[in-house]
Amino acid sequence: MSRPDVIVVGAGVVGLSAAIAAQMRGLSVVVIDREGPAAGASAGNAGAFGFTDILPLASPGILRKAPRWLLDPLGPLSIPPRYALQIAPWMLRFWRACSKDRVEHSTAAQTALMDLSRADLEPFLAATGTSAMLRKEGNLQVYESEAEFQASLPGWQARERHGIAFRHMDADQMAGIQPGLSPRFIRGTFTPGWYSIADPKLYVLALAEQFRAQGGSIELGEVQALAPVTDGVDVHQPAGATRHAAQVVVAAGAFSHRIARSLGETIPLETERGYNTTLPPGAFDLRTQVTFGGHGFVVTRLSTGIRVGGAVELGGLSLPPNFARSQAMLTKAKAFLPGLNGEGGRQWMGFRPSLPDSLPAIGHARASQNVIYAFGHGHLGLTQSTGTARLVSELLLRARPSIDLSPFSPQRF
Numbered sequence: 001m002s003r004p005d006v007i008v009v010g011a012g013v014v015g016l017s018a019a020i021a022a023q024m025r026g027l028s029v030v031v032i033d034r035e036g037p038a039a040g041a042s043a044g045n046a047g048a049f050g051f052t053d054i055l056p057l058a059s060p061g062i063l064r065k066a067p068r069w070l071l072d073p074l075g076p077l078s079i080p081p082r083y084a085l086q087i088a089p090w091m092l093r094f095w096r097a098c099s100k101d102r103v104e105h106s107t108a109a110q111t112a113l114m115d116l117s118r119a120d121l122e123p124f125l126a127a128t129g130t131s132a133m134l135r136k137e138g139n140l141q142v143y144e145s146e147a148e149f150q151a152s153l154p155g156w157q158a159r160e161r162h163g164i165a166f167r168h169m170d171a172d173q174m175a176g177i178q179p180g181l182s183p184r185f186i187r188g189t190f191t192p193g194w195y196s197i198a199d200p201k202l203y204v205l206a207l208a209e210q211f212r213a214q215g216g217s218i219e220l221g222e223v224q225a226l227a228p229v230t231d232g233v234d235v236h237q238p239a240g241a242t243r244h245a246a247q248v249v250v251a252a253g254a255f256s257h258r259i260a261r262s263l264g265e266t267i268p269l270e271t272e273r274g275y276n277t278t279l280p281p282g283a284f285d286l287r288t289q290v291t292f293g294g295h296g297f298v299v300t301r302l303s304t305g306i307r308v309g310g311a312v313e314l315g316g317l318s319l320p321p322n323f324a325r326s327q328a329m330l331t332k333a334k335a336f337l338p339g340l341n342g343e344g345g346r347q348w349m350g351f352r353p354s355l356p357d358s359l360p361a362i363g364h365a366r367a368s369q370n371v372i373y374a375f376g377h378g379h380l381g382l383t384q385s386t387g388t389a390r391l392v393s394e395l396l397l398r399a400r401p402s403i404d405l406s407p408f409s410p411q412r413f
């Protein structure tokens with residue numbers, strides 16, 4: 001069996017983007033995934049390149065909304081009672097990350113990674129033959145009251161300080177961008193620099209094809225543990241099988257901390273489970289992505305349908321999905337977009353890989369410079385995939401990273 005320069009664990013959008021970036025820089029790469037490409041969160045997300053979403057989720061604003069949201073068991077944020085004790089340490093860290101100083105620090109780091117990802121996006125799509133999948137339709141955030149709109153203004157001012165363009169709108173102006181919104185939405189903010197992909201699953205499958213076409217191989221298999229050895233890293237798989245590579249990238253999404261644990265490292269990765277329903281194409285004449293921020297969900301036009309989804313359920317990796325959440329968002333979407341045809345949808349749940357301060361982990365493992373972590377992108381894994389891919393390839397080549405990686409240090413907790 002060949003001994004590649006690099007083994008990437010995980011064939012989601014982060015792992016495959018990193019694998020392609022490494023391949024483009026002349027390294028031989030094998031990707032290992034227990035289910036094959038696009039099996040995890042990367043398949044069913046909302047497809048947004050939300051480059052303007054630079055404010056961390058861990059923020060005073062979320063602390064204000066959380067108590068009200070938690071009262072509704074099918075609302076935007078929920079904690080299943082069976083998981084409450086387990087998630088408590090993560091929640092404490094999240095709460096600590098909401099201080100003013102920490103939010104400013106995270107926003108600056110997030111902005112740097114967003115800028116890098118945006119700069120790399122179109123060249124990466126061109127190099128992988130996926131440019132036709134890019135949509136530049138912006139995002140319309142809508143508000144139901146003047147008070148909700150006013151409460152959003154500090155966030156928009158912070159974005160303005162980071163050079164992000166947006167336009168506040170009244171109902172008539174919104175109708176020019178997106179006809180068919182319920183009159184309950186009296187204000188909105190349009191962000192033109194918010195892009196999306198025609199379909200996130202098809203995009204990852206196209207990346208997988210491109211990676212193979214350039215000589216990469218994708219193997220089906222579970223990675224159980226990593227062991228640094230003198231000339232690289234042993235990758236342990238079930239039944240005693242072992243692969244070897246000079247370097248390994250851990251991009252196993254919400255499961256990555258289990259692999260880190262095999263190296264003696266504890267990383268507080270949790271999952272924010274998210275839900276959606278994908279309706280047939282034509283269910284609504286959607287012209288931009290619409291965010292119902294007060295209700296924690298978005299509606300997105302994909303080439304494969306209209307996707308209604310979002311919500312955060314802090315429920316871990318083992319509890320069964322509660323698809324009443326998908327239904328609850330769909331019911332609201334029908335009220336918010338009265339022309340929406342809610343028939344014929346497919347429901348889905350996915351595991352956002354989330355660290356408590358809303359920043360990913362990008363950097364070396366403590367145990368070895370030959371193991372690189374690239375996980376924990378939370379709500380923004382697709383958005384930040386190209387920037388992360390560049391950073392991973394720089395770490396693999398021992399080159400100076402394009403941005404300061406200290407805020408993303410896997411050892412920061």
Ligand SMILES: Cc1cc2nc3c(=O)[nH]c(=O)nc-3n(C[C@H](O)[C@H](O)[C@H](O)COP(=O)(O)OP(=O)(O)OC[C@H]3O[C@@H](n4cnc5c(N)ncnc54)[C@H](O)[C@@H]3O)c2cc1C
Nearest residue numbers: 010012014034040041042046048223253274380381382383
């Ligand atoms: C409802 C919802 C909406 C979202 N919307 C957006 C959006 O609009 N824009 C955006 O940027 N982000 C969005 N996200 C977040 C985004 O989907 C994730 O951040 C991103 O997909 C994470 O990518 P990943 O490659 O790290 O993980 P994944 O896509 O989960 O891939 C991890 C892979 O690792 C494999 N794996 C795990 N453990 C092992 C192991 N031990 N051995 C071998 N293989 C293993 C899995 O099979 C999987 O294929 C959304 C998420 C959800 C849930």
